[in-house]
Amino acid sequence: MTGLYIHIPFCARKCPYCDFCSTAFNKTLVQSYVDAVVRNIAHYSTDRIGLDTIYFGGGTPSLLTPQQVGQILHCAENSFVLHSPEITLEANPCTVSLSKLSEYRSLGVNRLSFGIQSASDSELVSLGRLHTFGRAEKAVNDAFDAGFDNISCDLMIGIPDQTIKSLEYSIDALTNLPVQHISAYMLRIEQGTPFDSDKIRNTVADDDLSSEMYLTTVQKLAAAGFEQYEISNFAKPGFESRHNMKYWIGESYIGIGASAHSLFDGKRYFCPGDIGRFASSPLQQTVSEDDDPDKLEEYVMLGLRLTKGISLSKLAELGASDLSGLIAKAAAYERNDLCVLKDGVLRLTPKGFLVSNVLISEFIQIL
Amino acid sequence: MDQKKIRNFSIIAHIDHGKSTLADRILELTDTVELREMEDQLLDNMDIERERGITIKARAVRLKYHADDGEDYIFNLIDTPGHVDFNYEVSRSLVACEGAILIVDASQGIEAQTLANTYLAIENDLEVVPVINKIDLPSADPERACNEVENIIGIPAMDAPRISAKMGINIKEVLERVVSDIPAPEGDDNAPLKALIFDSYYDQYKGVIIYCRVKDGHIKVGDTIRLMATGAQFQTVEIGYMGAKELVSVGELHAGEVGYIAASIKDIGDTRVGDTVTNADDPCDEALPGYKKVNPMVYCGIYPADGAKYGDLRDALEKLVLNDASLSFEPETSVALGFGFRCGFLGLLHMEIIQERLEREYNLDLVTTAPSVTYKVTLTSGETVTIYNPTNYPDTGIISSAQEPVVNAHIYTPSDYVGNIMELCQDRRGTFKDMKYIDTNRVDLHYILPLNEIVYDFFDALKSKTKGYASFDYEMKGYEPSKLVKLDVLLNGEPVDALSFIVHEEKAYSRARRLVEKLKENIPRQLFEVPVQAAIGGKIIARETIKALRKDVLAKCYGGDITRKKKLLEKQKEGKKRMRQLGSVSVPQEAFMSVLKLDD
Numbered sequence: 001m002t003g004l005y006i007h008i009p010f011c012a013r014k015c016p017y018c019d020f021c022s023t024a025f026n027k028t029l030v031q032s033y034v035d036a037v038v039r040n041i042a043h044y045s046t047d048r049i050g051l052d053t054i055y056f057g058g059g060t061p062s063l064l065t066p067q068q069v070g071q072i073l074h075c076a077e078n079s080f081v082l083h084s085p086e087i088t089l090e091a092n093p094c095t096v097s098l099s100k101l102s103e104y105r106s107l108g109v110n111r112l113s114f115g116i117q118s119a120s121d122s123e124l125v126s127l128g129r130l131h132t133f134g135r136a137e138k139a140v141n142d143a144f145d146a147g148f149d150n151i152s153c154d155l156m157i158g159i160p161d162q163t164i165k166s167l168e169y170s171i172d173a174l175t176n177l178p179v180q181h182i183s184a185y186m187l188r189i190e191q192g193t194p195f196d197s198d199k200i201r202n203t204v205a206d207d208d209l210s211s212e213m214y215l216t217t218v219q220k221l222a223a224a225g226f227e228q229y230e231i232s233n234f235a236k237p238g239f240e241s242r243h244n245m246k247y248w249i250g251e252s253y254i255g256i257g258a259s260a261h262s263l264f265d266g267k268r269y270f271c272p273g274d275i276g277r278f279a280s281s282p283l284q285q286t287v288s289e290d291d292d293p294d295k296l297e298e299y300v301m302l303g304l305r306l307t308k309g310i311s312l313s314k315l316a317e318l319g320a321s322d323l324s325g326l327i328a329k330a331a332a333y334e335r336n337d338l339c340v341l342k343d344g345v346l347r348l349t350p351k352g353f354l355v356s357n358v359l360i361s362e363f364i365q366i367l
Numbered sequence: 368m369d370q371k372k373i374r375n376f377s378i379i380a381h382i383d384h385g386k387s388t389l390a391d392r393i394l395e396l397t398d399t400v401e402l403r404e405m406e407d408q409l410l411d412n413m414d415i416e417r418e419r420g421i422t423i424k425a426r427a428v429r430l431k432y433h434a435d436d437g438e439d440y441i442f443n444l445i446d447t448p449g450h451v452d453f454n455y456e457v458s459r460s461l462v463a464c465e466g467a468i469l470i471v472d473a474s475q476g477i478e479a480q481t482l483a484n485t486y487l488a489i490e491n492d493l494e495v496v497p498v499i500n501k502i503d504l505p506s507a508d509p510e511r512a513c514n515e516v517e518n519i520i521g522i523p524a525m526d527a528p529r530i531s532a533k534m535g536i537n538i539k540e541v542l543e544r545v546v547s548d549i550p551a552p553e554g555d556d557n558a559p560l561k562a563l564i565f566d567s568y569y570d571q572y573k574g575v576i577i578y579c580r581v582k583d584g585h586i587k588v589g590d591t592i593r594l595m596a597t598g599a600q601f602q603t604v605e606i607g608y609m610g611a612k613e614l615v616s617v618g619e620l621h622a623g624e625v626g627y628i629a630a631s632i633k634d635i636g637d638t639r640v641g642d643t644v645t646n647a648d649d650p651c652d653e654a655l656p657g658y659k660k661v662n663p664m665v666y667c668g669i670y671p672a673d674g675a676k677y678g679d680l681r682d683a684l685e686k687l688v689l690n691d692a693s694l695s696f697e698p699e700t701s702v703a704l705g706f707g708f709r710c711g712f713l714g715l716l717h718m719e720i721i722q723e724r725l726e727r728e729y730n731l732d733l734v735t736t737a738p739s740v741t742y743k744v745t746l747t748s749g750e751t752v753t754i755y756n757p758t759n760y761p762d763t764g765i766i767s768s769a770q771e772p773v774v775n776a777h778i779y780t781p782s783d784y785v786g787n788i789m790e791l792c793q794d795r796r797g798t799f800k801d802m803k804y805i806d807t808n809r810v811d812l813h814y815i816l817p818l819n820e821i822v823y824d825f826f827d828a829l830k831s832k833t834k835g836y837a838s839f840d841y842e843m844k845g846y847e848p849s850k851l852v853k854l855d856v857l858l859n860g861e862p863v864d865a866l867s868f869i870v871h872e873e874k875a876y877s878r879a880r881r882l883v884e885k886l887k888e889n890i891p892r893q894l895f896e897v898p899v900q901a902a903i904g905g906k907i908i909a910r911e912t913i914k915a916l917r918k919d920v921l922a923k924c925y926g927g928d929i930t931r932k933k934k935l936l937e938k939q940k941e942g943k944k945r946m947r948q949l950g951s952v953s954v955p956q957e958a959f960m961s962v963l964k965l966d967d
Binding site for chain 2: 005207208210211214246247253255259261262263268270289298301302332333336338354355356357358359360361364365
């Protein structure tokens with residue numbers, strides 16, 4: 001089944017570490033952008049495509065009014081064949097109230113993802129976030145009260161001046177909230193962002209400390225009932241993000257909006273990040289990324305991000321005829337506790353996830 | 368052509384005294400090159416030469432000069448390198464000349480290579496015409512420079528032209544001196560052909576191009592030539608002279624002239640620089656005295672980064688050696704690096720230049736090992752062996768004695784730095800011989816130094832200890848007994864042959880320590896912990912540990928954008944290509960050179 005991703009590239013304020021496609025909130029532009037999203041969705045109406053996930057990502061999708069979200073969902077309902085879809089909306093704690101959340105809920109949104117990042121207010125300040133942890137707590141509780149029983153929140157690892165202790169504090173605080181899913185990301189200093197400075201680099205954890213932090217996170221979240229299912233994603237049983245899983249298992253998704261990526265009809269393509277152009281075009285113009293993605297390579301690259309790993313029979317099925325090199329390599333890494341090869345399935349350990357770039361490229365090269 | 372109207376000369380100087388700049392001005396003044404075609408340092412046509420501002424290869428060009436006496440003259444100017452490593456090139460060019468312009472920097476006076484090159488010219492019976500350059504500099508002291516030439520070299524210099532090659536001042540006076548002071552060649556045009564090969568290179572279309580100086584006789588297109596050393600015979604296809612930008616075909620060359628010969632020679636081994644060309648149908652009795660064969664002083668292993676390029680590397684070396692007879696190479700095999708060559712060089716700069724030329728001109732990616740010198744080892748069996756590669760150094764148990772090469776080194780320096788230099792030479796195991804005052808505040812320090820102490824970074828150390836004011840020259844003295852040990856390096860417990868080196872017993876511990884530290888810096892973290900050890904005869908004397916890699920970048924795959932992730936993996940693959948796999952350890956190519964930089 002296909003997923004639908006809608007990129008909402010508007011923020012009240014851009015975070016200094018963020019290099020995603022977004023721009024300042026502007027009422028007129030937002031409405032014309034939403035209209036463009038609707039035009040693009042409607043374009044699919046003749047194809048009767050089955051859809052089981054819808055994901056509003058950003059930017060800050062919670063800057064959309066319930067009317068705008070309703071406009072989009074209504075159109076999606078008319079244009080696709082919906083199969084009890086998981087409908088996720090990313091939300092900034094400062095932009096939501098109980099009544100707004102209730103309205104989203106009644107429109108069909110059934111999953112929220114809050115960008116909380118930390119339970120330490122000083123860390124939130126250094127990240128340039130607008131909310132305090134108190135505000136975030138209230139938002140999550142309001143969401144619960146509004147009827148959301150599938151709530152995710154983001155946790156950031158490697159925030160300037162973060163310590164293992166403050167991280168543990170954040171994990172405890174987040175897992176005490178009525179949330180079922182946590183995405184734990186490592187801060188990465190992206191080129192050209194305000195964080196791209198020596199001053200910031202000197203205050204973030206070095207590789208050894210951030211590795212410690214990551215392993216602590218995996219452990220503590222497991223103890224709190226959040227099982228790791230992907231490098232950065234943890235969930236209570238049954239609450240894995242169905243939409244995000246599509247990315248890792250190679251299911252198709254249609255991306256709509258500036259900078260949105262698609263995997264559809266076996267092709268990878270994306271819409272360029274020009275927001276004004278997207279809003280004013282009758283239909284989004286897409287750029288091809290890969291018309292014939294290498295299935296074997298993608299299976300290894302994406303599959304090894306998941307804790308369930310990759311199966312050797314599937315590799316063979318995808319054309320990897322000689323697996324002896326891979327098995328030998330895996331055995332060597334297994335001795336260093338980086339991966340596990342068992343019952344024909346290769347999966348990375350949390351320690352292995354930390355060096356997954358090296359491992360994945362090594363495995364791909366040997367196939 | 369009337370030989371009386373020919374002048375064959377070189378320009379000799381210490382590095383940076385303005386040799387190539389003067390050559391440029393002479394080219395302009397003789398209208399050899401249109402002004403609009405002028406590029407700085409026209410004769411230095413290798414990219415490396417322009418970038419580094421030095422001359423590596425000697426180069427020849429024919430010029431026409433209308434002198435004040437109303438006559439037209441033909442000048443054959445041969446530009447020469449100034450650096451000590453390239454003395455061999457200098458002597459090759461000098462044999463083709465009757466005279467040499469000696470440039471002395473008016474602000475610096477005589478330097479180490481001024482002397483070395485002048486002595487080469489005098490040994491070759493050349494008329495030396497001193498010229499004082501850089502008179503435009505505020506610090507210029509032409510009188511002092513002239514005095515130094517007279518006192519130290521012993522040739523009259525009081526009326527030497529005072530010029531600025533950079534500003535174009537008094538260049539004409541230099542050209543008039545060439546006419547009046549440098550003798551015309553005196554060959555016999557009717558005698559059998561006798562021409563000296565002073566350079567050659569391979570041209571894709573024409574085969575080997577021979578640069579030669581015709582001493583006696585003449586040669587024209589269609590003649591069959593014989594190369595006397597090899598006996599090989601060829602029919603000439605093209606004959607001419609060297610224009611500033613291209614070869615000019617004229618069909619014949621006569622006694623006294625400098626020019627080129629192309630004879631569809633395919634095998635570069637047939638033409639040896641220093642050999643004599645004669646006419647196969649009317650050969651001369653005996654060959655010209657060739658060049659003294661120069662022995663390489665410094666050796667290093669050169670390996671293709673990609674093992675499949677071994678053949679390309681061999682072809683490239685074969686072509687380079689034709690152009691640079693002082694380079695030598697022999698195939699060798701390393702456990703760590705695979706198939707490659709042990710190459711011999713005249714010095715470190717020479718080595719660097721060859722590596723750079725291989726990489727640029729032949730588009731090769733190389734791994735090079737640290738340079739070493741040759742040792743002579745007498746075994747307990749009484750047999751004496753010469754060691755070109757540290758890996759082959761025998762076990763201490765079977766060595767009865769060892770010898771290492773030493774040089775006579777002369778350092779010219781302002782007297783302020785004598786203390787610093789003595790300290791440096793002491794640290795490099797030098798033996799003080801004597802110190803002479805050149806004038807009131809400049810001295811010539813004479814030391815005996817082990818060659819293995821100067822091949823690494825002596826020149827750099829000297830420069831930094833004297834703010835660049837000292838100059839340095841050396842010549843081989845011979846071999847002397849020494850207490851040497853072989854230092855082996857182990858990565859993850861496995862010896863890496865390409866990293867072994869020979870060091871004096873007393874310095875072994877400190878070098879070993881710095882080496883393992885350097886390697887730790889240069890080898891990236893691996894997926895597991897890697898011990899780096901240095902050992903002498905199986906005994907570990909230094910150890911560092913490269914900690915295991917904990918984390919590489921965890922890229923988000925946000926919104927289904929997997930391109931970033933793909934790019935990262937691509938980068939990973941590229942990075943891996945620059946690595947050598949030694950057992951389970953990936954080692955970057957630069958690490959093999961870290962032995963070089965132990966004094967940083």
